[in-house]
Amino acid sequence: MQEINVILVDDHAVVREGYRRLLERDLYIKVVAEGETGDEGYRLICDHLPDVVVMDITLPGMSGIEVTRRVLARVPEQKILIFSMHEDMVFVNRAFQAGAKGYVTKSAAPEVLIDAVRQVAMGKLYLSSEMAQLIAAQTIPGGEQSIDLLSGREFEIFRLLVQGQSLHEISEALHISYKTVANYQSNIRQKLGATTAAQVVRIALDHGIIWSADKV
Amino acid sequence: MQEINVILVDDHAVVREGYRRLLERDLYIKVVAEGETGDEGYRLICDHLPDVVVMDITLPGMSGIEVTRRVLARVPEQKILIFSMHEDMVFVNRAFQAGAKGYVTKSAAPEVLIDAVRQVAMGKLYLSSEMAQLIAAQTIPGGEQSIDLLSGREFEIFRLLVQGQSLHEISEALHISYKTVANYQSNIRQKLGATTAAQVVRIALDHGIIWSADKV
DNA sequence: TATCATTTCGGGAAGAATTCCTAACCGTAT
DNA sequence: ATACGGTTAGGAATTCTTCCCGAAATGATA
Secondary structure, rough: OOOOEEEEEOOOHHHHHHHHHOOOOOOOOEEEEEEOHHHHHHHHHHHHHHOEEOOOOOOOOOOHHHHHHHHHHOOOOOOOEEEOOOOOOHHHHHHHHOOOOOEEEOOOHHHHHHHHHHHOOOOOOOHHHHHHHHHHHHHHOOOOOOHOOHHHHHHHHHHHOOOOHHHHHHHHHHOHHHHHHHHHHHHHHHHHHOOOHHHHHHHHHHHHOOOOOOOO | OOEEEEEEEOOOOHHHHHHHHOOOOOOEEEEEEOOHHHHHHHHHHHOOOEEEEOOOOOOOOHHHHHHHHHHHHHHHOOEEEEEEOOOOOOHHHHHHHHHHOEEEEOOHHHHHHHHHHHHHOOOOEEEEEHHHHHHHHOOOOOOOOOHHOOOHHHHHHHHHHHOOHHHHHHHHHEEEEEEEHHHHHHHHHHOOOOOOOHHHHHHHOOOOOOOOHHHO
């Protein structure tokens, strides 16, 4: 078996240290560089062109997904494995949309990461089994493109809801009955697979309908 | 120097693996057990009574801060070091309120964690320098955020709520009555000046308690 | 030590919100 | 014309939320 050159990109030094030691338990895997930010990771990847990149999503500045997109725009064959704490389908979808070759969660067993790196290096796609199960089970809030299931009116009410408006305020703003708004909310939650209001807001966040104050 | 027995509590197996290898680079430090959830960590700590606990905040169910509170209620002299990705002052404050002996962020240099474990084992308090700077910077311009009005328990439930957990799930995770959680939610909303669940989530966003996929 | 404030915990009851069912109305596509 | 989906609501049962209360534990302070 050939040697597998790997670049790690993660903003947590201690965590990176752990990956490196874990991955190098496999004698064929060699970590050739480590990046701390999205920009640094991008430069390192373009310079080294490693066999596999293990990349976190949450990074200072450019996110791991954005780095993936940019790298693949210049080096389409580059193999990038997303290794994230996010167990949300939205992230998995975005990762593969960006062209990532694999997605592994940090809660997976250590051996899974090694396996994933080897699989991806061989040109295969890799999705950790928990994530694959999530895809199979379609009860995930925000899974698939659930937001597209919303009708125009539903989407409009959805937006007002996640902005923090009360049902009463919405009914006045739209000149419809409170009861109608309440019914819409029920339908929206069902279509999105959400059981709590917070989950609905989270879906809105994931789709960029609203955003947090400290977002760059 | 005496041997330092350590217990690790973190929900990410790969990350835990990394800590273990990193910490045991120091010959006096010995990792005697690893916990994956809040409940498991609590049991392990009570059973082993290690010299130092290295604990993440974000855990399934009970948070690391909640575990800290509970452990210290029974073993007041237990030394607990919070090791979290959160660089928000809110979390540092909560950690020390709960009785933690140290707070180190995961973005700190690897040696910092080892140093922190040693300091805490010797009975000292430890705060990584970035966090110490944040404290210094925050004392002047700060100005009483509404979120500071929340008690420890209220903040704990607040976090679970905005993560999308139902009242029933929270009551099970914290082993308290549904009614208590419902009452807490009312108090939280009042203290935060929020009338809808979505507004509560927005406040959490603004304080960095949760974040959106939109950074992707 | 005694005291007072705070926090944690929950029951009861009234009121509000949510769900589920139903149905009307209106375009549009078949 | 018929069928379909979207918009609009009411009714009833259920669930959630608030506001009231109090008990127990904790913590600070005099």
